[in-house]
Amino acid sequence: MSQPSTALRIRVNGADHDVAAEPDTPLLYVLRNELSLNGPKFGCGLGQCGACTVHVDGAPRRSCVTAVSAVAGKDVVTLEGLGTPERPHPLQQAFIDEQAAQCGYCINGMIMRAAALLARTPRPSRDDILTAMDANLCRCGTHMRIVRAIERAAAGGATGPAGREG
């Protein structure tokens, strides 16, 4: 194993971690491979698709093109930091209620981006949602449900029972 030239400390989901990576390592690899946080996903490595989105000081950031050194001293939150299967965040619950996933690979980015939107704009219009989400790609075509899930969370209806049909 090569030795890192510097020791970096980053704060992720409320806890401090010393990381072994070189400072210019994409944050995504550190989150996944050193901290075993599988929420953020590699999609393009180019900042084009949004699958790797995390929050840095509350703002959505693409962790595949963000050097780990750039988040030193800042608060990083990943999908795991929002909630768990047992205690999901209201937005995660809204995605469950709307069954807003197919393969689900893009969903990390969808939820992280939408969470940042709702923190800034608690009652977004549909156009606000489409504009905010336009930077993220989904291939399964789950867009309609993702939009509904964000609207449901915004309306505060994110704790209802799963399934929409009787």
Next chain:
Amino acid sequence: MSAPSASTRSRREFLADAGILVVGFTLFPRSVRAESLGLEPGRSTAPSADALDSWLVIGRDEGVTVYAGKVELGTGVSTALRQIVAEELDVAPTRIAWVQGDSQLTVDQGRTVGSGSVKRGGAQLRRAAAEARQALLEIAAARLSVPVTQLAIDDGVVSVTGDASRHLTFGTLIGGGRFERTISGRAPVKAPTSYKVVGRPVPRVEIPAKVTGKHTYVHDVRLPGMVHGRVVRPPRVGATLESLDEQSAAKLPGVIRVVRKGTFVGVVAEREEQAVRAAKALNAKWSAAPVLPDAADLYAKLKSLATTQHVVGEAGDAASALRSAARPVRATYRWPFQLHASIGPSCAVADVRGDAATVYSSTQGAHQLVAPVAALLGMPSDRVRVVFTEGSGCYGHNGADDVAADAALLSQAAGRPVRVQWSREDENAWEPEGPAMLFEMAGAVGADGRISAWTYDAWTPTHGARPTRDPATLVAGALVAGATPAAEFFSGGGERNARTTYVLPNERVTSHAVRSFPIRTSSLRGLGSPQNSFANESFLDELAASAGIDPVELRRRHLSDPRALAVIEAVAKRAGWTPRAAAPKRGGVAGNGMRKGRGFAYVQYDRTEAYVAAVVDVDVRPDTGAVRVRRVCVAHDCGLVVNPDGLRNQIEGNVVQAISRTLREAVRFDSTRVTGVDWNGYPILRFSEIPEAIDIDLIDRPDQPSVGAGEAATSPIPAAIANAIFDATGARVRQVPLTPDRVREALRASKV
């Protein structure tokens, strides 16, 4: 293996004494499944489909574990199949654990393809669950000394009708034991009218984990000692490796191995970012490459190559009917190469050590991947185990199999478990592409207002180039052998829905399968069906317009199947279809000079599967040529619906992906390589471009067998969009993607 418990022994003695049908069972070793099935540990021999024990195991804790060959590709099928088992076995779906796609532990149910998982895979699981239920009833009848007919089951508890105090749970009846029973196919199955779980919108089991980062994708598999690999592909299709400066990468931090086998090149490093850096730094010299067809001449090239010609269907005498037609119509349609374009590039983890290998892969065919990987590694097939682990989407034959071979080769070379994830560029340039198609159509409507002649000719490379036992059918295998992975004619697939289901008196449907093409192609969702249906349903619309007949009415005149007519009726009603005669209305003009139009299309998928009719509303801006799909109505009949919400999710996904393929997508390439290697070069639909509504009418037919729904709803969408553009503007766009440039060009040609 633990010794049989006292209660087990007494139960067997009781059964023997009772002198009625004895269902044998032995204790099931909980930890080693393969051993329990009589398989030598480490030997990759799939369990027999005939043995009930191959399909499911009931534990002492009342849990049911199902071993399914069909796998979850993101379509929700593992939930739907659970519903089928739960229904037939009389247990709550939540008590069912699921093991899928393991070449050593699950039955080979064939690849998870062609919308066949519920139809075929579900039928197999239903039979297995029904057999298990019957076996449990027989054991309980013996123990309770009552006939089977006096027993009822509720959520895994068998009780005597009218005396609920006399009951036994599944766990006490067989927990940990084996059924030792062959699936007879004679166990009674439930009547659909009595279903309690099938037909209900059961939430998908894996979604809570997927939205919280707890779901394990193949990308998330981590083995002890695992390191990271990256491949370095030739920069041009068909280029060979002339020289490799291994030191250019080997000296970099963390690099374990630079691997070269023939034209196959890869690196292995301790950390992922080190592997990425090493792959970029590796200094390789590649030969010049054969020239690809000029993108502008693609369709002429397709038509010029050697083909295997095949008459898919014929009736009457289309040629003479066409010659005698008063107003024959001819049209040429074009469909480009397209990508599966999963959001996550292909990934696999392989652990190759000594004389055995385990490969974690999002393959559609774990059992089928064993042989070519084993051949590539130089191992007997029974030393290779492939374990399905869900990937990023699927949509057909993508890079999953190829990256598994990459990981296997790099793991073998490094002597460590290796995870390989392709870069976005690797993915776009090297995944098997959905094939381009060229169509030449001719036809006519007679004086009686019916189609009097119909001819179809289509040229396309193979839509089916799945891995065979030959390792050269995997990219790594081809490169090791110094060959170029190309589209060879292994099987067709381009003929899916080539012939319509309309009853036509004079038709001739001819496919021209291009035998070899320098760009490697294989199965993309629906195979030839969306493309064929684009041509057929656009052309039918052209015939209707030429004859002044409402396009829905013209379709009805050539259909008699009541289920076909029912979906057409349902979607026309839901959308508020207004019958129209000949010429398009040239657009209701909305704001900004926007023209509004609506188009119709109908397809019975693969001619024997799901019935789908669609009405699409579009806005077209004549000045820019921009098309926006506003609303899509779909009526869908796939027989018995297992999970209505899961089905809606699939239909919505098909519709959105089909809009994307129709309006946006084409593989860009120059004379030597694919150039569209990122999301700017291969754009897909974005949120700002989705419809305002997708309105779905599910026609549930509990009396009809379930057929697949993973692909069907894609097929009518492309033509419905093109027909809507025609309705809006009078301009016919016959080449996908229906880009603003092509719409403007069609508008000029139609002199609107």
